[in-house]
Amino acid sequence: MPQNTCIAVDACCDLPDDYIRQHPIRVLPIYIRFEDETYMDDRNLQRTKSFYSQGMLKKSFDAESNPVSAEEMSSILEKELVLDFDRVLAITMMQSRSTIYENIRDAVWVSQPKFKQLRKSKGVDSSFRIEVMDSENLFTGPAVLVYEAVRQLEQENLSLRDITQNLMGIKDRVRTFLIPQDLYHLKNRAGKRGDKSDKSLNWLTYQVGKTLNIKPIIQGYRGETGPVDKAMGFGNGLEKVFDNAMEAIEQGLSINVICMSYAGDLNEIKKEKAYKKFIEYAESRNIPALLSVMSATAAINVGPGCFSISYAESQ
Numbered sequence: 001m002p003q004n005t006c007i008a009v010d011a012c013c014d015l016p017d018d019y020i021r022q023h024p025i026r027v028l029p030i031y032i033r034f035e036d037e038t039y040m041d042d043r044n045l046q047r048t049k050s051f052y053s054q055g056m057l058k059k060s061f062d063a064e065s066n067p068v069s070a071e072e073m074s075s076i077l078e079k080e081l082v083l084d085f086d087r088v089l090a091i092t093m094m095q096s097r098s099t100i101y102e103n104i105r106d107a108v109w110v111s112q113p114k115f116k117q118l119r120k121s122k123g124v125d126s127s128f129r130i131e132v133m134d135s136e137n138l139f140t141g142p143a144v145l146v147y148e149a150v151r152q153l154e155q156e157n158l159s160l161r162d163i164t165q166n167l168m169g170i171k172d173r174v175r176t177f178l179i180p181q182d183l184y185h186l187k188n189r190a191g192k193r194g195d196k197s198d199k200s201l202n203w204l205t206y207q208v209g210k211t212l213n214i215k216p217i218i219q220g221y222r223g224e225t226g227p228v229d230k231a232m233g234f235g236n237g238l239e240k241v242f243d244n245a246m247e248a249i250e251q252g253l254s255i256n257v258i259c260m261s262y263a264g265d266l267n268e269i270k271k272e273k274a275y276k277k278f279i280e281y282a283e284s285r286n287i288p289a290l291l292s293v294m295s296a297t298a299a300i301n302v303g304p305g306c307f308s309i310s311y312a313e314s315q
Contacts, residue, residue, distance in 0.1 A: 004086055004087060005024065005087040005153055006025065006081065006085045007088075007089050007146055007149050007150060007153070008027075008028055008088050008089065008091070008104075008130075009027055009090070009091055009142060009143075009146055010027070010028050010029075010093055010100045010104075010142075011028065011029055011030045011041040011042055011043050011295050011296075011297050012030065012139060012142070012297050012298050013027075013139070013142045013143050013146060014140045014261035014294055014298065014308060015143045015146060015147070015259070015290065015292055016291065016292040017045040017292070017293075019290060023150045023154070024085075024153070026080055026081060026088075027043045028073070028076060028077075028080075028100075029041055029076070031065065032065045032066075032296055033063060033065075033066070034056050034063045048293055048296050049265075049293065052263070052264050052265065052299070052304060053265075057263070057300060057303070057304045058304060063300045065300050065301065067100045067103050068103060069103060070102075070104075070106040071107070073106075073107035074111040074114075077107060077111065077115070077130070078111070078114070082118055083122060086129070087128075087129050087159075087160040088130040089130075089131045089133065089163060090130060091135050092104060092133070092135060092142065093139070093142055094136050094137055094141075094220065094223050094224075094225075095134040095136070095223065096136075096223045096224065104132050105132045108130045108132060112130075133164065134223075135174070136172070136221075137171070137174050137176050137220045137221070137223075138176060139178070139220070139298050139310070140259040140260060140261050140292075140309060140310035141175075141176040141259075143259040143261075143290070143310065144257060144259050145167050145171055145174065147259065147288075147290070148166075148255045148312075152166060170254050170312055173312045173313045173314070174310060174311070174312045175219060175220070175248075175310065175311065175313060176220035176309070176310040177219055177228075177244065177308070178218040178302060178306055179215055179234060180302050180303050180306045181215075181234055181263075181304065182303040182304065183215075183303075213233050214231070214232060215230065215232075215234055216230050217229040217231060217241060234305070234307075235274065237307075238272055241307075242275070242309075246278065248311050248313050249281075249282070249311075251313065251314050253287070253311055253314065254314055254315070255312040256287060257288045257289075257290065258287055258309065258311050259290050259310045260290065260291045260292070260309045260310075261291065261293065261294040261307070261308045262306075262307050262308075263305055263306040263307075264293075264305055266291060266293060269291070269307060270291075294306065
């Protein structure tokens with residue numbers, strides 16, 4: 001019999017593998033291509049680690065990510081979700097940077113009658129509902145909303161409708177900050193996508209940053225991305241974003257969690273003094289701090305060594 005409600009996420013949603021497996025979360029895949037080889041990024045942790053260790057996410061590789069089409073998504077939903085759950089909330093990365101949201105929404109719109117007929121033919125209650133939400137954020141940003149959705153589902157036993165309404169009222173408070181190591185990916189791969197809405201990096205910033213080791217701090221917020229600060233070196237950038245996070249904690253968070261990801265071996269980020277200091281601070285305030293390996297899809301676009309941190313500010 002169906003297991004009531006689950007939260008579906010696209011592969012760009014950066015949450016720890018253990019957390020995903022321990023909760024009713026399902027990952028919807030994205031195509032990634034390296035040279036002539038195409039893979040499905042479904043957040044398989046071992047495969048993602050191998051991409052990093054083999055250097056496949058570096059700029060020397062011709063790589064790109066592409067959303068699964070609406071037609072293919074319909075088949076994935078039918079196979080993975082329709083017979084196992086009565087209610088599904090799909091939370092996607094920002095609509096302004098990808099067609100993931102539209103493709104899932106269109107797949108649901110067209111396929112609802114087919115989904116209900118399938119359930120009926122299998123002797124399952126034909127009542128079935130999928131809600132699709134644009135997080136208006138990216139990477140660890142949607143992860144903050146997923147964490148809260150799971151909390152409301154498991155601890156408060158709220159309905160899908162109530163959870164969706166609650167998240168709609170909170171998602172505008174979620175901020176994501178990215179610190180890239182290699183500016184090549186931000187400049188060249190965004191341009192390759194033809195993404196005119198991406199204001200993360202211009203030519204001058206790229207040249208100056210490459211020469212002087214200046215790292216832009218990129219913000220994802222309310223459906224837009226763009227530089228909001230800069231730092232001399234990656235370590236100083238970490239100090240800035242962690243200081244911002246600590247200030248947000250002092251002001252009070254709307255969702256009691258900090259989500260982080262790193263595009264590479266997590267031991268590299270765990271050795272950073274700023275990270276250690278922040279983890280001690282978060283623990284002292286009883287704030288869960290989740291660190292995950294950044295998805296291969298994200299790293300194709302922002303580069304290996306990129307760090308992401310997200311939280312939901314107070315009102």
